[in-house]
Amino acid sequence: MSEFATYAVQGEIAVISMNKPPINGLGAALREGIGAGLTQALNDTNVKGIVLIGTPRAFSGGADITEFGTPKTTHEPTLRTVVEMMEAGNKPVIAAISGFCLGGGLELALGCHFRVALPDATLGLPEVKLGILPGGGGTQRLPRLLGFEKAVDMIVAGVHLPASKFKDTLLLDQIVEGDLLEAALAFARKVITQNEPLKRVRDRTVPDIPTDEALAEKRKAVVAAAKRFPAPVSCFDAVCASFKSASFDEGLAEERRLITELFKSPESHALRYTFAAERAAAKIPGLPDDTPLRAIKKVGVIGAGTMGGGITMNFISAGLPVVLLETKQEALDKGLATIRKNYETSMKKGKLTQAQLDACMALIQPTLSYQDFSDVDLVIEAVFENMDVKEQVFKTLDSVVKQGAILASNTSALNIDQIAQFTxxxxxxxxxxxxxxxxxxxxxxxxxxxxxxPDVLATCMNMARKIKKIAVVSGVCDGFIGNRMLAQYRAAANELMVQGALPQQIDGAIQAFGFAMGPFRVADLAGLDISWAGRKRRAAASPTPVAPIVDDWICEAGRFGQKTGAGWYRYEAGKRDAIPDPIVEAMITKYRSENGIKPRKIEDSEIIERCMFALVNEAARILEERIAARASDVDIVYLNGYGFPAHVGGPMHYANTVGLPKVLQRLKDFAAEPGANPKWQPAALIVRLVERGTGFN
Ligand SMILES: NC(=O)c1ccc[n+]([C@@H]2O[C@H](COP(=O)([O-])OP(=O)(O)OC[C@H]3O[C@@H](n4cnc5c(N)ncnc54)[C@H](O)[C@@H]3O)[C@@H](O)[C@H]2O)c1
Known part of the structure; x- marks a missing residue:
């Protein structure tokens, strides 16, 4: 019938089987196949009923997003057409649901007259996560089956739930065990024999229409929670159209109008870009998909401090045993206590049971001896950030850990190639x-x-998925992708401060842009003492005197950030509110006057330009040096590791949105200022891309 949908008749029942790996994405070809099957079944007088079934992995995971923005999305039959064909037909259509039944997949099922599902099938309308809404009638049909309250909550949050959660709701007619096709055929035979009336969802009414006040109240909450994103509010409004509209078709038209608007929104562009970028990050140029993997059954972690403890939790939460090593019993006990406390916090929030907590803790084997590492498959070192300490650790590892095990360092910036040479x-x-x-x-x-x-790299990428991380490959350089860029962002913020903006203005502008915290608040949270120690070490090693900066004066005053109650801001005991401090302002003023700097008025727009373009310029160098494989990888790093606002889609996507010619022009402006930081020189890659008239990616 088609490449992705097959048609067979069993007795009086036609079976349309969707089979488009990996998850039956409803692209044009699959829709065509389903449409053809339906036509054939509806025209065959011997056929009395139709079963629509997917694969064990998925009934259908929804729209094929690789076709978004191409003519294929409007190619007939569209999802709406297929749904209408089924619903309007005069033969019962039964959806047999297994695996993912999401987005367009669920909308397809909602067009069927009956739905049977395996208990662990996953149902939901997650479109909001891509900044859009279910556009195949989902916002109109789901509330007719589940009621307004349940449907709107599901659609606005984009949650998906196992079929078992919909037991005794009109969404599912039957939850079945065992062979799904057999169960669906049996169900179909019963419907045919008993001549059951066709249940068309469009003919139902929403059972729980709220009062105007309740509706206004709920909408207010959705608007507040949506923050910068228009989609949750449009989802809400579309669901409301299911009972406010004069007819089902009017509701559908409103759904269409709202989704068309959302598609054009920059927020939706950013979210769809990010969705694709996450998937791209898993593909490593030159590393074939079938690269063999090394087995990781047991993990070793060295250092039970801030990072070692958290790293351990990732593995034990995924069910992998961890040998956790420290130099002293006291440090080990402290690390274990912190891990337990973290799990207890989750337990109090109802995210974990006592039995699960106990099971996780039982997976840790605390030790003071490297001999316990003899059979681990992967070791991650998280000791002090000091090359001498790392040297000693890796030399020891080389002598005790079995051949073939992966030896990893969690260093923030040290040279991995140098560390590798210790083994x-x-x-x-x-x-x-x-x-x-x-x-x-x-x-x-x-x-x-x-x-x-290559197999070490492939194994680590695979392992990252297992512990629910988003992995991005970086080459070796100081600070790797993220921290190397961060240094330039921080430098830009400091430059702005020296030239005339106060920390609160800079933080305010960055927060208005969408970051949860600006650079100075982040610094206060992280602690100012570590970088101060680094500066002092570098100054001591420098052949020429190094002039102090405001950061040094702040630290000299004992202000290490939130932990000491003062840093770039002051903090009241037990509170986290950053309060601007005249003492800091005085230090900044003194710095400017000592250095002959006349403060100038700086607009918030300039703050954004300098901070963002500093990130973009450094990222362009990182791309040029092939430290990162693609611009979208850089965005994934910033979105997931540095709190970059999701609605903007990452620094590189932002640069594309602004337009690279403008980015280039501003970089040239900054570089041309007297005494400018040489880092403002535009990266060669940006110059080249502008010449070519393209953007990143
Ligand atoms: N803290 C962060 O935000 C962060 C983020 C990413 C990476 N890192 C990196 O992770 C590593 C650890 O940082 P941290 O913040 O967890 O430090 P930390 O000081 O909290 O913990 C380090 C732990 O290592 C233990 N240790 C020191 N030498 C050891 C040795 N020879 N053998 C066994 N244990 C030893 C210490 O007792 C301490 O418990 C550093 O390389 C750091 O750069 C830190």
Missing amino acids: KRPQDVIGLHFFSPANVMRLLEVVRGDKTA
Whole structure:
């Protein structure tokens, strides 16, 4: 019948089977196949009923987003046409649901007259996560079956739930066990034999229409929670159209109008871009998909501090045993206590049971001896950020860990190639740069050394998925992708401060742009003492005197940030509100006057330009040096590791949106200022892309 849909008749029942890997994305070809099957079944007088079924993995995961923005989306039959064909037909159509039944997949099922599902099938309308809404009638049909309250909550949040949760609702006629096709055929035979009336969802009414006040109240909450995103509010309005419209078709028209608007929104562009970017990050140029993997059954972690503890949690939460090593019993006990406390917090929030907590803790084998590492498959080192300490650790590892095990460092910036040279197996060494708190943050920078073996890289990418991280491959350089860019962002913020903006203005502008915190508040949260120590070390090693900066004066005053109650701001005991401090302002004023700097008025728009374009310019160098494989990888790093606002889609997507010619022009302006930081010189890649008239990606 078609490449992706097959047609067979069993007795009086036609079976249309969707089979388009991986998850029956409803692209033009699959829709055509379903449409053809329906036509054939509806025209065959011997056929009395129709079963629509997918694969065990998916009934259908929804629209084929690779076709978004192409003529294929409007190619007939569209999803709406297929749904209408089924619903309007005079033969019962039964959806047999297994695996994913999401988005357009669920809308397809809603067009069927009956639905049977395996208990672990996953149902939901997650379109809001791509900044759009269910456009195949989902916003009109789901509330007719589940009621307004349940449907609107599901659609606005984009949640998906197992079929078992819909037991005794009109969404599912039957939850079945065992062979799904057999069960669906049996169900169809019953419907035919008993001559059951066809249940067309469009003919139902929404059972729980709220009062105007309740509706206004709920909408207010949705608007507040949606923050910068228009989609949740449009989802809400579309669902309301299911009972406010004069007819079902009018409701559908409103759904269409709203989705058309959303498609044009920059927020939806950013979210759809990010969705594709996440998938692209998993593809590594030159690393075939079938690269063999090394088995990871047991993990070793060295250092039970801030990072080691969080890293351990990732693995034990995924059910992998971890040998956790420290130098002293006291440090080990402290690390274990922190891990337990973190799980207890989750337990109090109802996210974990006591039994699960106990099971996780039982997976940790605390130790003070490297001998316990003899049978681990992967070791991650998270000791102090000091090359001498790392040297000692990796030399020891080389002598005790079995051959073939992967040796990883969580270093934030040190040279992985140098670390690899401390061993006789540099091919097994890799950087696994987790972000703090490591049990929460989704980003993992996988740092590929010169000698890192392909199967080591492939295994780490695969392992990252298992512990629910988004992995991005970085080459070796100071700070890798994320921290190397961050240094330029921070430098731009400091430059703005020196030239005339106060920390609160800079933070305010960055927060208005969409970051949860501006650079100075982040610095206060992270602590100012570590970078101060670094500056002092570098100054001591420098052959020429290094002039102090405002940051040094702040630290000299004992202001290390939130933990000492003062940093760039002051903090009241027990509170986290950053309060601008005249003492800091005085230091900045003094710095300007000592350095002959006349403060100028700086607009918020300039703050955004300098901070963002500093990130973009450094990222362009990173791309040029092939530290990152693609611009979208850089965006994934910033979205998942540095709190870059999701509605903007990452620094590189932002640069594309602004237009590279403008980025280039502003970089040239900044570079041309007297005494400008040479880092403002536009990266060669940006110049080239502008000449070519293209953007990143
Ligand atoms: N803190 C962060 O935000 C962050 C983020 C990413 C990466 N990192 C990197 O992770 C590593 C650890 O940082 P952290 O913040 O967890 O430090 P930390 O000081 O909290 O913990 C380090 C732990 O290592 C232990 N340790 C030190 N030397 C050891 C040795 N020879 N053998 C075994 N244990 C030893 C210490 O007792 C301590 O418990 C560093 O390389 C750091 O750059 C830190």
